Amino acid sequence: MAKLKLxxxxxxxxxxxxxxxxxxxxxxxxxxxxxGPSGAGKTTTLKMIAGVENPTSGKVYIxxxxxxxVEPHKRNVAMAFESYALYPHKTVRExxxxxxxxxxNRLPDAEIERRVTSVAETLNIQMLLNRLPQHLSNxxxxxxxxxxxxxxxxxxxxxxxxxxxxxAKLRHRMRQEFKALEADIRYxxxxxxxxxxxxxxxxxxxxxxxxxxxxxxxLPHEVFENPVNIFVSKILGHPQINLVDCTAQNTNGVAxxxxxxxxxxxxxxxxxxxxxxxxNAQHYTMGIRPMHMHVVEAGAQDAVQPNTCSGVVYxxxxxxxxxxxxxxxxxxxxxxxxxxxxxxxxxxxxRIAIEADKVMVFNSDTQQNILFAA
Amino acid sequence: MAELRLEHIxxxxxxxxxxxxxxxxxxxxxxxxxxxxxxxxxxxSTLRMIVGLESITRGEMYIxxxxxxxLEPNARNVALAxxxxxxxxxxxxxxxxxxxxxxxxxxxxxxxxxxxxxxTMLDIANILERKPSELGGGEKQRVSLARALVRDPDVFLMxxxxxHLDAAQRANMRVEFKRLHAQTGRTTILVTHDQLEAVAMAxxxxxxxxxVLQQVGSFEEVYNHPTNEFVAGxxxxxxxxxLPGKPVSENGATVLDAKDGxxxxxxxxxxxxxxxxxxxxxxxxGIRPVHLEVTRGEPELGKLEIAATVVTYEDxxxxxxxxxxxxxxxxxxxTPLI
Amino acid sequence: MENKSGSHRLAAVLSDAVxxxxxxxxxxxxxxxxxxxxxxxxxxxxxxxxxHPTLDNYQAILFGDPRAAAGVxxxxxxxxxxxxxxxxxxxxxxxxxxxxxxxxxxxxxxxxKGKEDLxxxxxxxRFAPELVVIIPLAVLYRQLGLYDTYxxxxxxxxxxxxxxxxxxxxxxxxxxxPDIEQAAMIDGYPWWRIFWNILLPLVRPGLAAAALLAFIxxxxxxxxxxxxGASNTTTVTVAALGYLSSAQSFFNRMAAAAVISSIPQIxxxxxxxxxxxxxxxFGAVKG
Numbered sequence: 001m002a003k004l005k006l007x008x009x010x011x012x013x014x015x016x017x018x019x020x021x022x023x024x025x026x027x028x029x030x031x032x033x034x035x036g037p038s039g040a041g042k043t044t045t046l047k048m049i050a051g052v053e054n055p056t057s058g059k060v061y062i063x064x065x066x067x068x069x070v071e072p073h074k075r076n077v078a079m080a081f082e083s084y085a086l087y088p089h090k091t092v093r094e095x096x097x098x099x100x101x102x103x104x105n106r107l108p109d110a111e112i113e114r115r116v117t118s119v120a121e122t123l124n125i126q127m128l129l130n131r132l133p134q135h136l137s138n139x140x141x142x143x144x145x146x147x148x149x150x151x152x153x154x155x156x157x158x159x160x161x162x163x164x165x166x167x168a169k170l171r172h173r174m175r176q177e178f179k180a181l182e183a184d185i186r187y188x189x190x191x192x193x194x195x196x197x198x199x200x201x202x203x204x205x206x207x208x209x210x211x212x213x214x215x216x217x218x219l220p221h222e223v224f225e226n227p228v229n230i231f232v233s234k235i236l237g238h239p240q241i242n243l244v245d246c247t248a249q250n251t252n253g254v255a256x257x258x259x260x261x262x263x264x265x266x267x268x269x270x271x272x273x274x275x276x277x278x279x280n281a282q283h284y285t286m287g288i289r290p291m292h293m294h295v296v297e298a299g300a301q302d303a304v305q306p307n308t309c310s311g312v313v314y315x316x317x318x319x320x321x322x323x324x325x326x327x328x329x330x331x332x333x334x335x336x337x338x339x340x341x342x343x344x345x346x347x348x349x350x351r352i353a354i355e356a357d358k359v360m361v362f363n364s365d366t367q368q369n370i371l372f373a374a
Numbered sequence: 375m376a377e378l379r380l381e382h383i384x385x386x387x388x389x390x391x392x393x394x395x396x397x398x399x400x401x402x403x404x405x406x407x408x409x410x411x412x413x414x415x416x417x418x419s420t421l422r423m424i425v426g427l428e429s430i431t432r433g434e435m436y437i438x439x440x441x442x443x444x445l446e447p448n449a450r451n452v453a454l455a456x457x458x459x460x461x462x463x464x465x466x467x468x469x470x471x472x473x474x475x476x477x478x479x480x481x482x483x484x485x486x487x488x489x490x491x492x493x494t495m496l497d498i499a500n501i502l503e504r505k506p507s508e509l510g511g512g513e514k515q516r517v518s519l520a521r522a523l524v525r526d527p528d529v530f531l532m533x534x535x536x537x538h539l540d541a542a543q544r545a546n547m548r549v550e551f552k553r554l555h556a557q558t559g560r561t562t563i564l565v566t567h568d569q570l571e572a573v574a575m576a577x578x579x580x581x582x583x584x585x586v587l588q589q590v591g592s593f594e595e596v597y598n599h600p601t602n603e604f605v606a607g608x609x610x611x612x613x614x615x616x617l618p619g620k621p622v623s624e625n626g627a628t629v630l631d632a633k634d635g636x637x638x639x640x641x642x643x644x645x646x647x648x649x650x651x652x653x654x655x656x657x658x659x660g661i662r663p664v665h666l667e668v669t670r671g672e673p674e675l676g677k678l679e680i681a682a683t684v685v686t687y688e689d690x691x692x693x694x695x696x697x698x699x700x701x702x703x704x705x706x707x708x709t710p711l712i
Numbered sequence: 713m714e715n716k717s718g719s720h721r722l723a724a725v726l727s728d729a730v731x732x733x734x735x736x737x738x739x740x741x742x743x744x745x746x747x748x749x750x751x752x753x754x755x756x757x758x759x760x761x762x763x764h765p766t767l768d769n770y771q772a773i774l775f776g777d778p779r780a781a782a783g784v785x786x787x788x789x790x791x792x793x794x795x796x797x798x799x800x801x802x803x804x805x806x807x808x809x810x811x812x813x814x815x816x817x818x819x820x821x822x823x824x825k826g827k828e829d830l831x832x833x834x835x836x837x838r839f840a841p842e843l844v845v846i847i848p849l850a851v852l853y854r855q856l857g858l859y860d861t862y863x864x865x866x867x868x869x870x871x872x873x874x875x876x877x878x879x880x881x882x883x884x885x886x887x888x889x890p891d892i893e894q895a896a897m898i899d900g901y902p903w904w905r906i907f908w909n910i911l912l913p914l915v916r917p918g919l920a921a922a923a924l925l926a927f928i929x930x931x932x933x934x935x936x937x938x939x940x941g942a943s944n945t946t947t948v949t950v951a952a953l954g955y956l957s958s959a960q961s962f963f964n965r966m967a968a969a970a971v972i973s974s975i976p977q978i979x980x981x982x983x984x985x986x987x988x989x990x991x992x993x994f995g996a997v998k999g
Contacts, residue, residue, distance in 0.1 A: 050898045051898070052894040052898065071897075073900040073901055078899075085889060085891035085892045086892075098899055099899035104900030105900045148895075148899070172612060176685075179686040180685055180697075200689060200690050201688035201690060201695075220689065221689050236691060318574055319573075320610070320611035321662070321664045326549060
C-alpha cells in the first residue's frame with residue numbers, strides 16, 4: 001500500500017486533450033471514486049497510473065517514487081478493466097493465478113494456491129475456477145476480473161467501471177456486495193464509474209471529471225448537496241436536477257428569482273441575496289432537485305402563496321420505489337419526485353411547491369454555483 | 375385498432391419444451407399492456423405467435439373478431455418494432471418507413487402524407503434523408519417505431535425497445551412513448567424483462583414465469599396485491615424482502631416465529647386469520663424496502679419490530695439504503711435522508 | 713401448415729442433391745488421378761474403362777524403373793526431389809513466420825505513417841503474375857549466385873508465403889483487445905512473455921491455417937523452381953513434368969508422383985484440422 005499523487009497530469013491524443021493538468025492526491029488506503037460521463041478521461045487517467053499509457057506531461061508518484069519512467073510490470077499496480085480483459089485461453093484459476101506467477105510478483109505455488117482460493121471465496125466464484133471465460137456470464141466475468149486485480153495485494157488498485165455492464169438488478173446487488181467488500185479492501189483504490197449511485201455509495205471521496213478536467217473533489221454527500229457548477233449538479237441525481245434560466249428582481253420589496261417566462265418565482269434567502277449582490281450578473285440559472293419540488297393541493301389563495309407555480313402533467317412514471325412526475329410549467333419541463341402510490345393523468349393541472357431554501361443558484365455565464373461554500 | 379384476445383394458447387417446441395402454457399389474455403382496444411417476465415418465461419414466444427412468426431400449438435387467437443391462428447404475418451395487420459431495430463441498411467430513413475406501404479400499392483401522395491405524419495409525431499422529420507448507419511441509437515429506435523406505426527396496425531408490439539439505448543435516451547423515450555400512446559390510443563404491447571420499464575410505461579402489466587401467466591393487472595394490483603411470491607419479488611425496485619417464519623397461534627392471534635428465534639412478529643389480525651385458514655407450515659413474510667423504517671428506541675405502538683444487524687449503509691443522495699441481516703436473511707430498508 | 717412443411721422437405725432434398733452433385737464434381741479429379749496412378753501404361757488410353765491395379769508406377773518412381781527409356785527422369789531421384797520440396801516449403805514457412813508474425817502484430821497494433829501503404833505493398837506481391845517478374849529475377853539470381861540454391865528459392869518463395877501470413881494474422885491480432893495485453897503488463901509480465909504466453913496462443917488458429925496455406929502454396933509453386941532452380945533444387949512439381957516428354961508420356965507415373973507429393977499436405981491438414989476449420993472460416997471472413 002502506498003499513497004498516490006498525480007501532478008499536472010496531461011494526456012493528448014493528437015489534437016484531443018483527454019486529461020488536462022490533473023492534480024490529485026490519494027491517501028494511503030483511501031477509496032476514491034472518479035465520476036464522469038464517457039470521454040471524460042477516466043480510463044486514460046487509470047492507464048497512465050498503471051503505466052500502459054504515457055502521459056504527455058505531468059508526474060505520477062506511487063508512494064514517494066516518481067514512476068513516470070517505470071514500466072507497468074514494475075509498478076505494483078493492479079487494474080480491473082471495463083472490458084474485463086480476461087485471458088480467453090486460460091481457466092478462471094489460471095487467470096487469477098497469472099499475476100502471481102509473473103517475474104515481478106512470483107510467489108511459491110502453495111501461496112498462489114492459497115491466495116487464489118481465498119480471493120475466489122471472497123468473490124463467491126470458487127465453483128467457477130475450472131471454467132474458461134467464454135463460459136461465464138458477465139457478472140461472473142466481472143468478479144473474475146476483480147479477483148485478478150485483488151489477488152496481488154498491490155500498492156494501488158484501479159477499478160474501471162467494474163459493474164457498469166451488468167443489468168439493473170445485478171448492479172444493485174453488486175454495488176451492495178462491493179460496499180460490504182470495501183471493508184476488506186485496504187488498498188489505495190481508484191474506482192471509475194459513470195453511475196452516480198455507485199459514486200455516492202462507494203467512495204471515501206468523490207472526484208468529478210469532465211472533458212479531462214477535475215470539476216470537484218469532496219465527500220460524496222457534500223458534492224451532491226453543494227456542487228461547484230452546473231455540470232456537477234447535473235451528473236448527480238436521477239431524474240436530473242431541474243435547471244431554469246432566470247433573473248434576480250425585487251418585487252414589492254421581496255427579492256426573487258424569476259424564470260425567463262415569468263411562471264416560476266422563488267423568494268431568495270438571505271445568503272442567496274448576498275451572493276447575488278456580490279455577483280451582480282445579468283442571468284442566473286436556478287437549480288432545483290426533483291426531491292425538493294412537491295405537488296400541493298390547489299387552494300383559493302394560490303396567487304399569493306410564495307414559491308409555488310402551476311403547470312400541467314406532461315407524463316407520470318413510476319420508477320423503482322418512487323414516482324416521477326414531469327410537469328410543464330410555462331416554457332419548461334420540471335421533474336418531481338412523488339411517492340409511488342400517487343397517480344396523475346396526462347394534461348391534468350397541478351400546483352407545485354418549491355423548497356426555496358434548497359434551491360441552487362448558478363451564474364449562467366460562468367456556470368459556477370454562486371452559493372458554493374468551499 | 376382492435377382488441378387482442380388469446381384463449382388457451384399453448385406453444386410446444388420440438389423436443390417437448392413447453393414455452394407457453396394455457397395463456398388467457400385480453401388486451402383491450404387502445405390499451406397499453408406490458409408483457410413482463412425474466413428470460414425464458416415465454417414472453418418472446420407469445421410475441422412471436424401474436425405477430426405470426428411462430429405457429430400456435432393449441433388455442434385460439436383473435437384480433438378484433440377475426441380468428442388469426444392460420445393467417446400469415448402480413449395478413450394480420452400487426453406491427454412489431456424489433457429489439458435490434460432491424461432497419462434496412464441500404465435504404466434511407468424515408469424509404470425505410472415507406473417500405474411496407476409501397477408493398478401494398480398505396481398511392482404516392484398517401485404514402486408521403488402518412489410518412490410525414492409519423493415522422494412529425496416521432497420527431498424524426500429532419501433525418502428522413504439519412505441512412506441508418508448515420509443515426510444514433512435513439513434515432514434508430516424512433517425510425518423503427520415509425521416504420522411499425524406507419525402501417526396503422528390493429529395491434530402494435532414492441533420487443534425490448536429500450537434495451538440498446540443509454541440511460542438518458544431510455545428515460546427520454548419512455549416519456550415519449552407514454553405521450554405517444556396517450557395521443558394515438560393504439561392497442562400496444564410492450565415485451566420486456568425490465569419491471570422498471572413495464573411499470574413506468576404500461577397501463578396494465580401481465581407477469582409471466584415458466585410459460586405460465588402469473589398475474590394481469592394495473593400497477594396498483596400487482597404492486598399491492600401480488601398473487602404470489604414471484605410477482606411480489608419481481609415488481610418493485612429494490613425488490614421486496616422475504617422473511618421465512620413459522621406461524622404459531624398465541625392467545626387467538628397469529629405469531630410468526632423465526633426458526634432460530636431471531637424474531638417473533640405478531641401478524642395483523644386479518645393476515646393472521648388468512649395464515650390460519652391456509653394451514654401453512656412455513657410462510658414468507660414479504661415487506662417492501664420502502665415500508666420498513668429504522669428505529670433505535672422503544673417500539674412504536676401498532677408497529678411490528680425486528681432486530682437486525684447493519685451490513686452496509688449507502689447514502690444515495692435522494693434516499694438512503696440500509697442493508698441489514700436478520701439471522702441469515704438479508705433485509706433492505708429504504709430510508710429517507712435526515 | 714402442412715403445405716409449408718412439405719415444401720420445406722422438398723427444398724431440403726434438392727439442396728442435398730445439389731451438394732452431392734458438387735461433391736462428386738469436386739472430388740472426381742482426385743479420384744481419377746488415383747486411378748490413373750494405379751494403372752499400367754496399356755490401360756491409359758482405352759476407350760472402355762479397364763482397370764487392373766498395379767503398384768508398378770509407384771515402384772518405378774521411388775526405386776527406379778528397370779525398363780527406363782531415354783529422356784525420362786533419372787530413376788531413384790524422385791525421393792530427393794521430394795526432400796527438396798519439403799526443405800523449400802518448410803523453410804519458406806519458417807522464414808515467413810519469423811518475419812510475418814512480428815510484422816502482422818505491428819500492422820495490427822501500432823499507428824505509423826504509411827501503415828496501410830506498407831500493408832498493401834505486401835499484398836500486392838500476390839497480384840503480379842509470377843511470369844512478369846521471373847525474367848529479371850532470373851538474371852539477378854545468376855549474378856548474385858542465388859540461382860539453384862536453397863536460400864535463393866526460400867527467399868523468392870517469400871513472395872508467395874509472406875503476404876498470406878501477414879494478412880491473415882493481422883486480422884487475428886486486431887481481434888485481440890489491447891486491454892488484454894495491458895492487463896498482462898500490469899500483472900507483471902515483460903512484453904516478450906506476454907507475446908509468447910498470451911498473444912501467440914490466441915492467434916494459434918490463424919497461425920495454423922495461414923501456415924498450412926502458405927506451405928501448400930509454396931509446395932505447389934511451379935514457375936519459380938522451374939526457372940530459378942536446376943538440378944540441386946528440383947522440386948516435385950518440376951520433376952513431375954519430367955514424366956512427359958516428346959518421346960513418351962508417362963501419365964500414370966506423373967499421377968503417382970502427384971499422389972505421393974500430395975501426402976504431406978494431407979497429413980498436415982488432417983493434423984491441424986481442428987484449428988484449420990475455425991481459422992479458415994474466421995480469418996476468411998475477417999480478412
